[in-house]
Amino acid sequence: MPTATAPARTAIPREIWILVGAAFVIAIGFGIVSPVLPAYARSFDVGVAAASVIVSAFAFFRLVFAPVGGELVSRLGERPIYLAGLLIVAASSFATAFAQSYVQLLVFRGLGGIGSTMFTISAMALLVRLAPPSARGRVSSTYGSAFLIGGMIGPVLGGLLAGLGLRAPFIVYAVALVIAAAVVAIGLGGARLEPAQNRADRDVVTLAEAWRSPVYRAVLASGVANGWTNFGVRMAVLPLLAIAVLDEPWVAGAALAIGAVGTAATLQVSGRLADRIGRRPLVIGGLLVMGTTMGLLGVAQHPALSVGVGLAVLFGLSLLSGVGAGLVNPAQQAAVADVVGHERNGGRVLSTFQMAQDGGAIVGPILIGVVADVFGFGTAFLVTGLVCLVGVVPWLTAPEPLTHHAPVGETTA
Structure with a gap:
C-alpha cells in the first residue's frame, strides 16, 4: 500500500x-x-x-x-x-x-x-x-x-x-x-x-476544546505516568535501589546508562512505527513494558538472590524499562501534535501536557520515596509499575490519533 x-x-x-x-x-x-x-x-x-x-x-x-x-x-x-x-x-x-x-x-x-x-x-x-x-x-x-x-x-x-x-x-x-x-x-x-x-x-486551541478530545485526556494520563516513572523515580529512586543491591559507586550510574541505551536504541525505530502503525499501540505497549519492568525492579534486592544475579536483574530490567520509555515518548508527543493540528496555536494545550509530565516527575519520587522508607523498595517499584498501568486505561477507549488527526476544533463541531 x-x-x-x-x-x-x-x-x-x-x-x-x-x-x-x-x-x-x-x-x-x-x-x-x-x-x-x-x-x-x-x-x-x-x-x-x-x-x-x-x-x-x-x-x-x-x-x-x-x-x-x-x-x-x-x-x-x-x-x-x-x-x-x-x-x-x-x-x-x-x-x-x-x-x-x-x-x-x-x-x-x-x-x-x-x-x-x-x-x-x-x-x-x-x-x-x-x-x-x-x-x-x-x-x-x-x-x-x-x-x-x-x-x-x-x-x-x-x-x-x-x-x-x-x-x-x-x-x-x-x-x-x-x-x-x-x-x-x-x-x-x-x-x-x-x-x-x-x-x-x-486561531488558538483552547483547553476546553482539547479536553473534549479523548486522545488529549489519554495523553495527559500517560504524561503523568511517564514523568512519574522516567523523569522522577528512575532518576531519584532507582540509583538508591542500585546501591542497595551493591554499594559501589559505579552501579547506580551503570543502571541509568543502561536504561538510556535502551531508550536511545528504541527511539531509532519507534518514531517510524508511530507514523506507520499509529500512536496508540506504541503508547499502550510502552506503558505496559514500563509498568511490568519497573514493577519487578524491586526483585533485584531480594535476599534470596546473589549479588551477581541481583545485578543481572537490575541491569536487564533497567534496559527493558528504557525500551518502554523509547516506545512511549515519540508516539505520545506525536499524539499531542495530532490534537493541536498543523495550523493552530496550541501553547496552552502544550503547557498543560508539560505540566502533567513535570507534576509526575516532582510528586512521584516524593511519594515513592516515602513508600520505600516504610515498606521497602519492592513495594515502591510495584506502585510505580501500577501507575504506568493506570496510564494505559484512557488509551484503551481513545481513538487512534493517526487516523483521526483533524484538529480538535474540527472534530467537535
Missing part, C-alpha cells in the same frame, strides 16, 4: 534539524551541570536535604510557570519565547556560577527553571508547526534522541570540567546556551516560516 511507506519518504525540514541541533547542545549543557550541582550546593555549608532542594527548585519553577509559558507562546509566538527562554537559562547559569550564598544559588537556579519551561513549550509548539503530519513520530524521536544522547555525553564532560572548579561547568553551560540561541535566531529568522506563525492572531 503506498501510504504504508509514505512517512519514511517525507523529508524532515531544515528548521527542525536546527532545533534538533540546539536540543543536543542544551542537553549536553544540562548534563554538564547535573553531576556537580549537589556538590556545589554543599559547598555553601548546607546539608543533603538543602542540596536536594536546589535540584528540585528547577523542576518546581518549570511546573508553576508552565501556564504562563503557554500563554506567552499563544500571545507572542513560538520563536521569540524560545529564544528568550534560552537566554534566561543562560543568564541564570552564569549567575549561578558566581552565587555568593545558598539563597542566591536557590534563586538563580529557580529562575533557570522559568526559562527552561519557556523554551520547552515553545520548542514543542515549533515542532507541531513545522513537522509534516506524516512524519510527526520521526520528528519526535529525532528530537528526543538529541536530548538523550546529549544528556549522556554531558555528565562525562561535567566531570572533566569539575577539575577546573565547581563553578566552571555553569559558565560553560551559559556560553553553550548563548551559542544555541544565536544558531536558532539565525536559522529560524523567519525566511521559511509563515508570517502567521509568530503572530498572536492565529
